[in-house]
Amino acid sequence: MMREIQLHKCAALILLVLIQVNTTASVHWGYDNDGPSRWSKIFPLCGKIRQSPINIVNSKAKVRSRLGNITMIGYDKPITTKIRNNGHTAQVDITSGDVFIKNGGLPGKYKLLQLHFHWGSDNGKGSEHTINGEQFPMELHLVHYLTSAAGVGEALTLPKGLAVIGFMFEISKDDNKEYTNIISALSQITKYSDRDIFSVQLAEFAVGDLLPNNPCHFYRYLGSLTTPSCDEIVVWSVFKEKIKISKRQLDEFRKLMSSEGVNLQNNFRPVQPLNGRVVQANFNVADTEDSSEGKENGRR
Ligand SMILES: [Zn+2]
Structure with a gap:
């Protein structure tokens, strides 16, 4: 009898140790002291060969107009969301409302789960x-997950379980009024919290209002989450059309604090090797104003 109790105690202790290790692993990464170059030591997937983000080179992108356009469903309907500071970014979670993407060469229909941002300490850096x-x-x-999966959990185990669409920002003189809702909530989530209770409900808005008008030109490649655990499960679509934002608005993001207790800035992972991957484009990249060839030859 005594021996049995001892064994139970021992099992409980092992369980406690396991839980502590797990908890530490789930938060122990960042962009400063635990910089991206060291992620793979704790999260082995971060050292694999299909990683994101990447540098997209227009002259090397393969034009595939057959991809067609991505169909955005529910992007024009107001939805319910909440925003929180998860220590690595400001994340807007969709709490109700059905927002989907399909077509555009995607292998299925994907449902919007959350959206978030990566930014720099100055205007010369920030994007991934x-x-x-x-x-x-x-x-x-x-961030969207494959609806044919049993749920988000299962989607995270599939090689194309997530479809993430990315948009770059450019600085404008005037504020982008569509971002007032999100930016005015930032002052309430300055500090990081791992508890959902500290999220702030946003006024309803249509996700499409955050985007440029009629976005349709994108680059496509297969990659990974850009944060640990860097799972290689993402169909990436990086759009050519940019979102405008004023410096004053960007400065509000820079006031957030990270999980390491410092200003949350430069929360981008450096670009990763292509390792033979080919980036596709659903548009004629040669017509792009910022095509590298055009610049080099001084044709524009
Ligand atoms: Zn991201």
Whole structure:
């Protein structure tokens, strides 16, 4: 009898140790002290060969107009969301409302789960993807999961379980009024919290209002989550059309604090090797104003 109790105690202790290790692993990464170059030591998938973000080079992109356009469903309907500071970004979680993407070469229909941002300490950096080596002041990611999966959990185990669409920002003189809702909530989530209770309900808005008018030109490649655990499960669509934002508005993002207790800035992962992957484009990249060839030859 005594021996049995001892064994139970031992099992409980092992369980406690396991829980603690797990908890530590889930939060122990960042962009400063635990910089991206060290992620793969704790999260082995971050060292694999199909990683994101990447540098997109126009002259090397393969034009595939057959991809067609991505169909955005429910992007024009107001939805319910809440925003929180998860220590790595400002994340807007969709709490109700059906927003989907399909077509555009996607292998199925995907449902919007959350959107979040990556930004820099100054306007010369911030985006995760770069185009012809150029980095932008901020990048928006809209994360969707495959609806044919049993749920988000199962989607995270599939090689194309997530479809993320990315948009670059460019600085404008005037504020982008569509972002007032999100930006005015930032002052309430300055501090990081891992508890959902500290999220702030946003006024209803249509996701499409956050995007440029009629976005249709995108680059496509297969990659990964850009944060640990870096799972290689993402069909990426990076759009050519950019979102406008004023410096004053961007500065509000820069006031957030990270899980490491410092200003949450430069929360972007550096670009990763292509390792033979080919980036496709659903538009004629040669017609792009910022095509590297055009610039080099001084044709524009
Ligand atoms: Zn992201």
